[in-house]
Amino acid sequence: MSISKNTKIYVAGHRGMVGSAIVRQLLAKGFNNIVTRTHAELDLCNQQAVSDFFLQEKPEQVYLAAAKVGGIHANNTYPAEFIYQNLMVEANVIHQAFNASVRKLLFLGSSCIYPKMAAQPMTEDALLTGKLEATNEPYAVAKIAGIKLCESYNRQYGLSHDIDYRSVMPTNLYGPGDNYHPENSHVIPALIRRFHEAKEKNSPEVIIWGTGTPMREFLYVDDMAAASVFIMELDKSIYDQYTEPMQSHINVGFGADIRIKELAEIIGKVIGYRGRITFDSSKPDGTPKKLMNSERLKQMGWCARVNLVDGLTITYQDFLKQPNRY
Ligand SMILES: NC(=O)c1ccc[n+]([C@@H]2O[C@H](COP(=O)([O-])OP(=O)(O)OC[C@H]3O[C@@H](n4cnc5c(N)ncnc54)[C@H](OP(=O)(O)O)[C@@H]3O)[C@@H](O)[C@H]2O)c1
Numbered sequence: 218m219s220i221s222k223n224t225k226i227y228v229a230g231h232r233g234m235v236g237s238a239i240v241r242q243l244l245a246k247g248f249n250n251i252v253t254r255t256h257a258e259l260d261l262c263n264q265q266a267v268s269d270f271f272l273q274e275k276p277e278q279v280y281l282a283a284a285k286v287g288g289i290h291a292n293n294t295y296p297a298e299f300i301y302q303n304l305m306v307e308a309n310v311i312h313q314a315f316n317a318s319v320r321k322l323l324f325l326g327s328s329c330i331y332p333k334m335a336a337q338p339m340t341e342d343a344l345l346t347g348k349l350e351a352t353n354e355p356y357a358v359a360k361i362a363g364i365k366l367c368e369s370y371n372r373q374y375g376l377s378h379d380i381d382y383r384s385v386m387p388t389n390l391y392g393p394g395d396n397y398h399p400e401n402s403h404v405i406p407a408l409i410r411r412f413h414e415a416k417e418k419n420s421p422e423v424i425i426w427g428t429g430t431p432m433r434e435f436l437y438v439d440d441m442a443a444a445s446v447f448i449m450e451l452d453k454s455i456y457d458q459y460t461e462p463m464q465s466h467i468n469v470g471f472g473a474d475i476r477i478k479e480l481a482e483i484i485g486k487v488i489g490y491r492g493r494i495t496f497d498s499s500k501p502d503g504t505p506k507k508l509m510n511s512e513r514l515k516q517m518g519w520c521a522r523v524n525l526v527d528g529l530t531i532t533y534q535d536f537l538k539q540p541n542r543y
Contacts, residue, residue, distance in 0.1 A: 220278075220450055227252045227276035229261060229310055230283030234394040235325060235387070238442035239280050246446065252276055256283075262305040264313075271317035279314050279322040280445060281307070281363075288401045289352050296355040303359035311366045315380065322382040323449045324367050326360040326466060328509055329353050330386060338510035341386075341460075341468055364466045372462050383456060384466040385448055388509045392438030392528060393535035405435060405529070408481055409536055412488045422493045423485070426500035429478030434508045436471045437528035440521045444469045447519045459513050470509035471521045480525070487529045 226243060230236035231253040243251055252274050259270055261283050285302040292299055307324065314322050331339045332347030344364075349357045367382035374380055391405040399410065408425070415423045448456070448467060460467070481494050514520070 222247045223250050224248065224278055225250045225252060225274070225276045226278045226280070227274065228280045228282060229254075229306075230281070232256070233282060233284075233286070234392065234396070234438055235390065235441060235445075236280070236282035237394050238392065238438040239282055239445055242439065242442035242446050261309055262302055264305075264309050267309040267313045268316065271313040271319070275317055276314075276319060277321070278449065279310065279319050280449070281310050281322060281324045282445075283310070284325070285356075288403065291401055292353040292356055299353075300355035300359050303356060304362055307359065307363040307366055311363070311370060311382065314382075315370055315374065315378070318378070320378075320380050321449060322367065322380075323445055324363045324382065324384040325445070326363055326384055326386045327357070328386055328388050328468075328470075328507070329357045330360050330364070330466075333504075337506050338470075338508040339468070340510040341466055341513060342464060344464065344466070368463055368465050371465070381453055381456075383448055385445055385469050386466050386509070387441050387444075388434045388436050388468075388470040388511075390436055390438045390441050392532050394438070395532065395536075397536065397539070404433065404477070404480070405484070405532070406536075408484045409488065409529075409533060412481075412485050412490045413533075413536065415492060416488055416490045420492055422495055423481075423490065424495045424497050425477070425481055426497055427477065427502040428498045429476060429481065429496040431477050431502050431504065432474040432506040432508065433477060433480070434470050434472075434474040435480070435525065435528075436469065436521055437523035437531075440471075440523050440528075441469060443522070444514065444519055448514075448517075451517060455517060459517055467514050467517070468509040468511045469514060470511040472511050472515070474506065474508045475525065483525060484529060487526065487533055 228236050228239050231240050331343045333350040335343040364384045367384050395406040396402050397406045397410045
């Protein structure tokens with residue numbers, strides 16, 4: 218069933234990398250009634266403010282892409298902020314959406330919800346089967362709570378209030394709007410920055426931590442946004458066919474991984490860096506492989522479109538346009 222282009226849609230976190238891609242995707246599909254609030258206008262940790270916002274705006278659909286997000290260092294240094302703020306944002310948005318009769322909501326989680334030792338590629342049913350990675354456990358617990366909030370509201374009120382709250386778990390994302398902070402960025406933006414600076418300075422060598430052998434998966438953020446809208450619009454009978462009431466989240470990945478060494482070489486080429494790439498194998502590598510199993514999503518009818526070279530080329534152009542780049 219197609220959804221009216223006038224449907225009032227609230228995108229929480231619309232200034233973030235994923236939220237802004239969801240807004241781009243919705244506008245490209247012709248949706249013309251998108252509601253947004255900046256963090257300064259609406260602190261999603263403030264229960265009363267979130268309640269007032271929902272009762273005033275009464276959106277029909279919600280994409281929950283607001284979250285306190287950060288790398289290993291930030292997660293380790295501010296664990297209380299990571300668990301508290303993410304739990305508050307999710308509980309406030311999901312509960313007040315329900316109070317305001319929002320029928321459809323999509324919650325964005327993360328691949329860190331899966332146990333550290335989960336079999337690769339990680340399937341949806343690995344959730345809650347083992348210990349989490351210690352460094353981001355508080356964040357992951359909050360994300361698991363978000364999935365369980367959606368499921369619990371569906372189970373208690375799904376039939377009586379005709380609500381349908383779904384969850385998607387993205388793999389590592391990259392694209393326009395990423396964070397290029399020197400100490401607090403993910404692998405792709407960190408490498409873009411390093412190679413760009415090396416090119417500017419004519420440095421003969423870029424040294425990368427680790428052996429370069431770990432395998433990682435990366436998805437272009439506009440693909441993630443397309444998958445989000447796809448899942449939001451998917452017929453309930455199809456969504457229900459592939460999920461369980463208490464295991465309702467869907468993995469969103471590219472479907473293949475790549476060695477860090479190969480990734481670095483591609484980024485070097487996209488940027489036009491002509492020097493040497495050296496790996497410092499005295500530095501730690503991290504998990505050898507982290508890949509999502511996205512078969513369920515594929516069976517539902519969606520798969521990624523943007524390959525790494527194309528995605529990185531657009532991302533680098535966006536990087537060049539950013540005035541302070543982090
Ligand atoms: N980026 C990835 O590789 C990746 C991978 C897997 C999953 N995800 C998931 O995707 C979602 C979005 O991530 P992202 O990369 O787009 O993060 P992001 O760029 O940091 O965006 C998050 C947005 O949420 C807003 N926000 C945070 N706390 C808020 C609050 N209390 N009230 C109102 N707004 C608040 C932030 O505003 P301020 O900046 O003003 O605080 C920011 O605009 C997250 O749930 C994340 O777990 C991301």
